[in-house]
Each structure stands twice: as C-alpha cells, then as structure tokens.
Amino acid sequence: MFNELISIILPVYNAEKYVSKCINSLINQTYKNIELIIIDDGSTDNSTAKCNYYLMKDSRIQLININNSGVSNARNVGIKNSRGSWIMFVDADDWLEPDAVEKVCEYVLDKDECDLIQFNCNEVNETGRLVNKKEGVVNLKTLSGLELKNYYKRIFIPSGDLESLEVFGFTRPVWGKLFNGKIVRNNNILFNHDLKIGEDMLFNLEYFSHCKRIILMPHYLYNYRVLSSSAEHGYMQHAIDQYSLLMKFIYIITKQSRDAKDIDNAYRLFIIRSTLLALTRGPFHSKSGFSFKDRRLQLNKLLQIEPVKAMKNCELNTLMSKKENIVFFALKEEKLLVLNVLLDFKYFINRLRKSRGKTI
Template identity: 30%
Template sequence: MLQPAKVSVVVPIYKVEKYIHRCVDSILNQTYTNIEIILVDDGSPDNCGRIADQYKERDSRVTVIHQTNGGLSDARNQGMTYVTGEFTMFVDSDDWLEKNMIENMVNSSFKYKADVVQTAFYYAYDDKSFLDNRYYSQRNDPVTLDNKRLMYELVVNDKVKNFAWGKLYKTKLIKDIPFEKGVLFEDVFWAYKVMHQVNSFLIVHQPMYNYYQRSDSIVANYTPRNLDMIRGLKERHVFIEELYKELTDESYKVILKMSLIHYNLLLMNRRKDKGGLHRKEIQSYIQSNYSRLKKAVKNDQQLKRQLHLFTMHPYFNVVFLGWRKGLRTLKILSHPVGLEQVNERKLC
C-alpha cells in the first residue's frame, strides 16, 4: 500500500562517482523529509555502489539496489518496484535539486489537485547556469493544463518537456507504465503514455531542478543509436494519429525537424553511417511522407523552406543552414531567442 504524502525518489547510478554526492546530498537535505531515496546501482564499474551503500548506512530513508548493467530504463524500472510513496520523482545522478523543491511540488500538487507537477529548471554548467524564460516568468502564477492542452504542449516540447525528471508524479499513474529497455531517449517512448492518463498537469515556474550539462560534444559522440529519438517520435505519432488526431500536423513537424537535424549529424559522422544507410532511411521517410509533411509545415516558413530544399537535394538544406549561420555571425540576421544566463558560480 502506498503511503500518503510520502515521496519516492528514484536515482539510477552509473559511472557518476564525480557527481553522486552532490546529487544524493541535495535530496537528503530537502526541507520536505517524508521521502525515500531509491539508489539503483546499475552495475557501475567505479565506486558508486560503495558510496550508495555508505548513504544507506547513514540514513534509513535510503534503499540501495545493486544489479548488472541494464541501462537507464532498466534501472528506473527496477527502482519503481521498490516505491512505497504516494508520489514519485526521477532524478538523474549527475543532476541536483534546490533545497525546497520537493516541498514546493507536493504542496502545489495538493493545492491545485494536480496529477503531475513540473518545475522549471536550470541548464547548469560548471561555472554558470541558464534559464529558459521565453514563455513564463518566475513571478507568474502556476499554470494548470487539462489533458488536451497537455498533449499539445508535450508534442511541441517547449512548455512541457518529455523529460521524466523535473516532475512529481502520483505513483498510481506511472507504476504500470515501464520505460522501454535498450533504447536511448527513453523518455520520448514513455512520456506520452503517462500524460495520456493525466487529467490535471501543473507547471510551476520557479526553477528548482539543476540539469547538469556535461562538456561532451554531441557531434563527436554521435552514433546511429541516437536515431532512437526519431523512432520514439514515430511510435508516438501512431498513438497521436489514433487518439489525438488534431495534433497530427504538430507531430509531423517535430519528426521532420528531428529528421533534418539527425541527417546533418550523420553527414558530419559519415564514417559511422556505413554506405549512408541511415541517411537514406531518413531521406526515404521524408520523400514517402512529403505531402503530409508539406501540409504540416505550411504555416512555418523556415521549416517549409527546409523541406523544399531537402527534397530537391539534402545538401541544399545543409548549405541553407550554413548560410543562415553565416548571416547570424555577421549580425545580418538576429539570433533566435535562447537561454538567459541567471548566475555565475563554481559548482561543487
């Protein structure tokens, strides 16, 4: 039986010895104390498992699971089998929480009768943090979304993120929806199934989650496994067409944007795409769905232009993007609105 108002925090751990103390300490030091922390050592080859056991010895709220490496999805799924709280949160082990995050989110859930609460978050670097405040100010009152609006925002992925972290869930909503194992970007495969069950979704605008940005380059570390993102979006699209038909065009737009991005990344990593097979697959999808994609982007001038250029020849789109980047460098074109730097600090 789930314990009322108790919050279960599931933290998968793998090769994060450098960050684990910052993460776990930020949870243990929360102003809200009715919590349990489930640390899942996913076969980490460093000292993470030993460090997790030390936390268990020091604090009775900590549970530790040791397992052979199965990936992030498997670790989260295993952690969920130990959850006893009315609410559940997921925290990635290189991230950390602001001290009052859980208290704020629990109180907000009760006050607004929300099934899921999402907080704003910092993009946290080693010496500074950034905040996306394009849509809301920290001073704004929380915003409640019904299911229809929630699914729209989830597909667009601006105001409602597909990330599993940064949200407080009523456990009963997610306990029977496992993460898909063996894929990257597992949240994309999972989030829409959860949000389909949600009647009331609350957005809190104060940033209380720190999303750590490692210095790894996406170009240098890119592999065809990153194409799981597109596969997840296509699986979601089938679901959208069946149950949220009015969002079909928005879903196509997201798939097109991501397909164009990944085509360029594959082009920059040609040695990892033997015979250009993955690029050909992307090109084939766009050509096969051209009329649907064209309809979807009719009111988006840049995406409409990119689709037209890509279908003429994929390299035309690459040249177009390079030209736009050059104009921005020369300050002939303005940069798109991005993130605002909110502070400078040396992270512990």
Template identity: 30%
Template sequence: MSTSEPLISIIVPVYNAEKYLPYCIKSILGQSYRNLEVILVDDGAKDSSPQICDSYAAKDSRIKVIHQENGGIGKAQNAGLDAAHGDYIAFADNDDILDRCNIELLLHALLDSGADMSKARWRQFGISQINQIAELAQQSIYRPEKVSIIKNPLHAYQTVFCKTLRLIGNILKQNTEAKYFNEANWCRLYKRELWNGIRFPEGMYAQDVMVAGKLYSRMSKVADVNHILYFWLQSPESVTHNERSFKFFHDNVIAGVSNFNFAIDNGILPKRSFYTMTTLLKQENESPDLASNFALQKKDTAQVKSALQRLTKTQKIQCQILTAIRLCEKKIYDIKIKNRK
C-alpha cells in the same frame, strides 16, 4: 515531518557520476519534506559511484540501493519504478541538484489542485558553478508561489516548445512558460498510478520521448509552480550534447514518429514531434556510421514520409515554421553549452 504524510519515491539512475553524485544525493536528503524513499539504481557503474551509493545508504535508512548490470537509463528507471513504494514518484539525474523545497512545493501544488502531476522550472549551470549551486539550493526558504493549472498537457507538449514564442507569450500575459512541457522526467511529481502499465523502453537513447505522449494523455490537468526548483548540470561531454552515433539519431527518430502518430490519433497537431523526427532524420543521414546502417536508415525515412502524409499542406507549413525557429534557438543553445565552464 509526520510519517502520516504521503511517501515520495525519488528514483536516481546512477552511472559513472562519482564527481557529482554526492551533490545530488545530499540535495535529496536535505529536502524540507522528509518522508522520502530514495532509490539509487547503480547501472553497472565502473567508477566509485556504487561505493558512494552504499556509503550514503549506510547512513540514511531512507536510501535503497539497487546494483545491476549496465543496461542503460531506461532499464535503471524501470528498476526504480518496480521497487518504488511511494504514493508519488519523482526522478532526478545523478549529476543534478534539487532545491531543498523541491518536493514540498511540488507536493503542495499537486495536492491543492488535485492535479495528476506537478512541475516547476529549472536552471542550467556549468561544472565550475557546482559548489555555488549546491549552497544556493540548500538556502532556499519555503514560500507560496504562483501555481498555474494546465489542462490537456498532451496538446501543450506538442505545441508550446519554442523558447522565443514562450517569451513573447509571457510578454503578452499568456502565461506560456507554464504551458511548456518537455520529455524530461525530473522536476516533476507524478501520481503513482500514472505509471501503471507504462515502462521505459530499455536499451534506447530516447526512452523518455517514447513514453511522453502516453503519460501526458493520461493527465487531465497539471500544476505548474512558477519557481526554480531544479538545477540541471550542463556538461559538453554528456550524451545529450556529445553523442553522434547512428543509433542515437535512429532512436530519436523512432520516438518522434511514435509520438507524432499518437498525437494525430488523438486529434492534436504534433508540431514538436514534426521537429524531432525531421531534424533527427537529417542528422541520422550525416552520422559517421551511416554506411553500416543504410538499410535501417531507408526504413526510418519511409516511416517519416508516411507520418508526414497525415498532415494537410497548411499543417505542414505550420510545423515547418516552428521547426525553423527551434533550429535557430538550438544553434544559440549549442554555442552556450560549448562555452560553459
């Protein structure tokens, strides 16, 4: 691959992932697109992850390792953004696996369409499947796939988030799966300038939610590749599936309120953010350490109440219906995760 082709910076926050990190790094180094800058940010890991990072860096000059004191994923992602030299930016979680054509297909879609960001589909897998998935990802062969152009991604982000309705939309030939946006930063390729002046809040669980609205509002169009290009490890012990502290719920409530108000200010009905802030506020009230955070909980409740007052009665009913659908889906999803091996 000629170095005249654009440089892609892939940022990987690393923390206590020694069991899975080699799979992730190998999947990145094995990309069909070769002009990469791989930034591994060791966020004060306590296991052998730092040594694994250094070992791979010694073998491949495309890897840059940053060692820092533990500060959370937001701080690690910011360190990667500050160190990145690429024309385009990608992220990966340290326990996930990239299809070998991930970067090539995402870049091709982005350049062909003139979009601000490209994204693709992903597949979940359990720990017992990791060797099978790693082999599958490396066997991928480049082939042109259907690319859809989505305009006004902020609107899509706030409205198309229930899996049930996406499936119905696809059956009705509405291409709704292509219109699905979430807060995850992986399986995307961003123009570098989208991140100018935007950084993740540090020390916060919902760092990706906090920047989602601002990022999407900067995009005029997004290219969606109808192909699985990313494999997402589902572990019952992960923070997403296991964390139940007051701070976890509080951070998500604050992020939900922030995105809710941002959407309203931009003339968009924030159906997703309604779901986020109302359901997480309820879970916040049930957190085991609520008693020591009662004053903050009252403040969160007031912020959610104030935000909801910006909706008409009809708008609130629309949001409540989608929230009920999404909660049913989440119960099914949680059961699957707990039973995944």
C-alpha cells in the same frame, strides 16, 4: 496535513564526481517522508562506494545494484520497487533545492485531482555555477482542457521556438516533475530500454495522455548540470536506427491525439526535425566516414519508415527554418535528390572544416 510517501528514483552510473552532492540534496530535504531508490547501473568508478556510504547513513535509502543496461532500465527498476504515492526522477549529476519536495507537495495538497506537477530548473555548469535560469513559467498555472493540448504540443516543439505557443517550461525531460504513482503503475508506464534518445519524451507522452489536470509551478527547484561530455547533436553511430525507432513509437502513441490540427502541426514539425537530426548526426556527419553510396542507402532507409512516408500526404502551417522547409519540401514531393544534395553539401563543408580544425 500532507504526509504521503514520495519516491525519488536516482539512476547512477560512473558519477563519482557529482553523486554525493545529489544524494545530500535529497536526504536533507525539508520534507522528510521520502524513499530514495538508488539504482547503481554497474558503475566501474567510486560511485558504488559512495552510494553504500549513504545507504548505511539513512534508512530511507534503498540501493539496488544491477548490471549496466542503461538509464531507461535503471529507472524501470526504480519504478517497480517504488512504494510512494508520488514519483520523482533525479539524475545523478544534478541536485534539488533543500525545500523542493516540500514546496511541490504544498501544491498537491491545495489542488484536487492533480495528475502532474512541474517546476522550473536552473542550468549550471560542471563546477555547479549558475549559467542561467532556463525559460520557465512565471506565474502558477493549472492546466486542463484546451490548455492541456497546448502543453502536449510543447513536447514536440521545445519552449521558445514559436511565438504563437505559450511557454510551459521543460515538457520533455522527466526530471523537474512530480508524477502520480497510481497513474504510472495502473497504466504500466515504463521507459523504453531499446531507445538511447528520446526516452523521456516517450515516457512523458504516454503519461500525459492520462492526465486531466497539470500544475506548473514558477519556482526554480531543480539544478540541471550541463556536462561537456553530453553533446546533444554530436556524431551518433546508429542515428538512423535510433531516430527511426523513436519516430515509430511516437507515431503509434500519438495517433489518437493527432486528430487536432494544431497538435498535428507540432507533431509533423517534430518528424521533420528528427529526420534532419537522424541524417546530420548519422551518415551525413563529418565523423561518419560513410561513402556516397552508403549515405544514399541510409537516406533511403530512413525515408521508408511510416512516419516519414506519411509526410508526403500532409500540409504544414507553422514557422520553420530554411533547412526545415527544404526537408519538408523534399519529403512531401519525394525529391530525394534535393535532400541528398543539401546534406552532401553540409557533409563536405564539415569535412573540410574538420581538416582545418574548425568542425561544426
């Protein structure tokens, strides 16, 4: 019978509206051999009091209070204080189904040398009402060899983007997964606390590189709350710096695995999309207030980083949108003016719509 300790790492920052539901879902799991490591990341609301209440209620809870330093550092503190054979990450505004850990552990018991187990998620709104069941695996899958490469590609190309790629559910987030604690600790895999975007993706890429077998479960066990405050493509003050940093780290981590042509294609498409996001979320966003000269300088700055510069020497045979094709052409042929005109046009259209109350 499987009875290994499961470490559940829960970073909390100003989540007083949701944290009680989350913690209740964890301490009431049908699988009892868990340790819940709560990292209070300097909350200024009632989250701290709520966490302390549960600390007194359940001896399996470890509460660590730290100064506010971001979710990556909070998770790292959780990893360093974990004792479990397996590690699971949960966000404070989400929750697990009551038998989630038990169901996942059944597959750990059944499969030899399993390095990662992933399960599906429900998408819910702020009130907790089900919005939809996110695209996930339909049947149980055990991945190794070539299938593992296809799974690896999915971290660059999100599920559903390309018909030619099989659906592997959510590869980018760290939630909805059970990680082998030995792999994490032996390889010192931690979150990069300099990043404010793509932290999960970077952690997973490094972890996946040590995996030989992955199990994808068809069960919907994680409830992911979509909050209106978490606008994924809104204005970002330091977008150029953050996306540049993300692309540089991924360029280094994936250098060896990009020998395969298909992974190379997926990686290059990711670079194109990240370049576009860095510009449209940063200097070319309607809220940026950058002058024409400053937008041009920021564009030049982004084009000088190694992953973007490398695009001019490559081919890309994959499905892209019109915008992505233009960006790829501009990067490959070093047509800076083409990219500048495209982005300036979008910038001025959005400024006009903003002034009329129709910002996109």
